[in-house]
Amino acid sequence: MSPTLPRTAPGIVAVEVLCPILAARGVRPRVLDFEVLAPVPEPPTSSLRSRLSRTIALAWRASPFALASMVLAALLAGAAPTGMAWYARRVLDGVARGERQVVLVGIVAEAVLLFLTYVAGGLNQFATARLRLTLGFLLQRAILEKAIAVPYACFEDAGFYDALTRARREAVGRPVALLAGFFAMVQAFAVLAGSAALLFRFSPLCALAILLAALPSFFTETRFATAIFRLQNRRATEAREQAYLEQVLTRDDHAKEVRLFGTGPTFLERARRVFSLVFEEDQALARRRLLVGLGADLVALALFYAVYVSVAVRALAGALTVGDLGLALVTFKQGDGALKQALGGLRGLYMDQQYLGNLYGFLDLPVPPKRPLLPAARARDERGLRFENVGFTYPGAKRPALLGVDLFLAPGKKLALVGENGSGKSTILKLVAGLYEPTEGRIFLDGRDLAAWDPEALRARLAVVFQDFVRYQLPVRDNVAPRAAEDAVPDEGIRRALARSEAGPIVKKLAQGLDQRLGKWFPGGVELSGGEWQKLALARAFLREQADLLLFDEPTAAIDPAAEAALFARVRSETEGRMAILVSHRFSTVRLADEILVMDGGRVAERGDHDALLGAEGRYAALFRLQAAGYR
Incomplete structure (x- = not known):
């Protein structure tokens, strides 16, 4: 679709x-x-061959040397055992016949081949570790790029988070496990081919016995691999919940409340319940796997010893030399082990490719091009921002967040939004910022339907501060100018933005100035107060000097009233000639706006300037007097 x-x-x-x-x-x-x-149904799965081919191509991009080393190691390790078994036979026969030179040559040849297997093992270990790092980084970057590209609405969808969690879980180890299993299978088939060639000298039934001995185990493990995959996929939500509870108990921004409210034991108990659910399901599956696996192993054991007895009887009858007997037994064990390794590798490939379906399914999710949800209206000769009968319902919600909102903000004017929590104030800002598009009505900016604006052109005109602003655990300059590496923001521009947000004195107190790391997540970091963090968030907005539409969502909630008054005096002067929309619960701030909208239940209940709304003796006047009474 x-x-x-x-x-x-x-x-x-x-x-x-x-x-x-x-x-x-x-x-x-x-x-x-x-x-x-x-x-909803899961996305269709692709074949093992296509996922293996894709993984090999990605591994080649990540590290051609590591991939080539794994191939070489598999071929060396696969060829050496057959040669070692052959030379072991020559050594035994040489000892029986007293042929010293044959014995010495055979021992030296075995030692060389054994050394090559050590080289192959070390090379494979080195290449696997290298590929795990390079390929893991390549795939994690691809996941993050996808997360950046998808629409904002996805981050309010639990299904998206489950898919993201599964993809990130598989990105680091699963592709390398698939490749390691594939090359182990290549190695095993090389050993198996050599073993089969040697065993056919004695009896074709020996080679057939190897195949029959390994098949029960293969079918058993394949069956349970599918069951394990389905179980882990179904538990993505529980995995996220457990990770979240661990985060609550270990992060600095939760630590105060956990201690002061004594919620630590409560969250630990919740984590224990989640673990118990996961553990019981795992154990039930593990018990069934153990019982069925023991039955498969008994079948393999019976076949092995049947062939063992057969070879021993022929040796007692004089049909085989001592070297032949040794060769037969060693080769049978090698072949049996190789076939089990090959079938186990195939089983692992089957299981790993199912898990990789989560990763590749996420990476292949289509990112739709930006296009209007509603046909864009004809442009009009007008400057400013206009809402016409705008309504909006959040994905998954049954009640609309906005209904029939009309407003106009002329160039250079300031608009304030007030109202109770959940009345639709922040939703208006999200619509203006283009994070969502209205489900009813239209929004115009300078006469053009907002849906027809190029996203980059729209963002260039915006400067935004949300109430849940980000506290980057990075140096000051990267908090103010996160895109400095791409946009080459000079220090003078950063310092101007800090001055406009009243954050200049904060930075002057820091030992390393703009290079001071903030937060306590990393060594050398300095923690700021809530108000200081908020001023840095304001500085990020003021850095966008070309923006002519400023959106402030509770921009001074963590700042004391005196500092807020000084800051807004600066804000008003700095935004002269530019449009601004302010959401705030502090009436001392909103009274400075040219127009105030009082929101109630997603609708505009009242509108006007401060004096007009006070004179109307409506909801605004009641809320204003209620707040003013708290300062008397």
């Missing part, structure tokens, strides 16, 4: 565009209730 089905009617959301994860799983567009997060 195409992930870019058109949507032509208001009220129908193209889920495929909002989240390609849902599209890839076969979710169809629905109306506004968004009942689209029910269980």
Whole structure:
């Protein structure tokens, strides 16, 4: 199914565009209730051959030397055992006949071949470790690039997080495990080919016995490999929950509440319950695997000793020399081990390629091109930002977050949004920023439908501070200018942004200035107060000097009132001639706006400037007096 089905009617959301994860799983567009997060089919799997070919191609990109070394090691280790068995026979026969030279040559040849197996093992170990690093990094980067590329709405979808968790889990070790299993199988088949050639000198039944002895184990393990894969895939949510609980108990931003509220034992108990559920399922499967596996091993053991007795009887009858007897027994054991290794490798390939389906399925998810969910309206001769009957419902939600919102923000004007939590204030900012598109109505910027704007051109005009701003555990300059490496922001520009956000004095106190690492996650980091972090977030917004539309979502919530007053005086002067939308619960701040919208239940309940709204004696006036009473 195409992930870019058109949507032509208001009220129908193209889920495929909002989240390609849902599209890839076969979710169809629905109306506004968004009942689209029910269980959906898994993406189709591809063949073992295609996934193996893709993994080999990726490994060649990551490290041609490591891949070539693994091939060479497999061929060396596969050829040496056959030669060693042959020379062992010559040594035994040479001893029986008293041929000293034959014995010495055979021993030296065996030693050389044994040394080559050591070389092959060391080379394979080195190449595998190298490939695990290089290929793991290559795939992790691909996953992160995909995470950056998908629409923002995906990050509010639990199914997306499950898919992301499974992909990241498989990226580091699974591709190398697939390759290691494949080359182990190549090595085993090389040993097996040599063993079969030697065993056929005695009896074709010996070679057949090797095959029959290994088959029960192969079918048993293949069956349980599928069961284990399905079990682990089904438990992706539990794995994320366990990781989250560990994070709550170990991260610095949770540590204070965990100790002060005494929630540590509670979270530990939750983690124990999740572990118990996982453990019981694992153990039940492990018990079944043990019992069935013992039965397969008994079948193999009976076949092995049947051939052992047969060869011993022929040797007692004088049909075989001592060297032949030794060769037969060694070769049979080598062949038996090689076939088990080959079938085990094939079983591992079968299991690993299923897990790689999670990785490659995620990497192959389509990222739809930016296109309007609604047909873009004709451009009009107008400057400023306009909402026309805008409505919006979050994916998976049944109640709309916005209904029938109309507003106009002229160039150079300031708009404030007030209202209770959940009234739709932050949603308006997300729509203006292009993180979502309205499910009803239209938004215009300078006369053009926002849906028709190029995303990069729109972002260039925006400077945004959200209430859940990021605290980068990085140096100050990288907190203010995270894209400095690409955009080459000079220090003067960073210092201007810091001054505008009243963060200049903060940086002056730091021992290493702009190069001081912040946060406590890494050695040498310095922790800031909540208000200081918020000023750095403001500096990130002020760094975008060309932006003419500023969006502030509770930008001073962690700053004391005196500092807030000074900061907003600076903000007002710095944003002169530029549009700004401010969300705040502090009426001392919003009263400075040219127009104030009072939001209630996703609708605009009141609008006007501060004096007009106070005079109207409505909801704004009541909230203002309630807050003012707290300062008396």
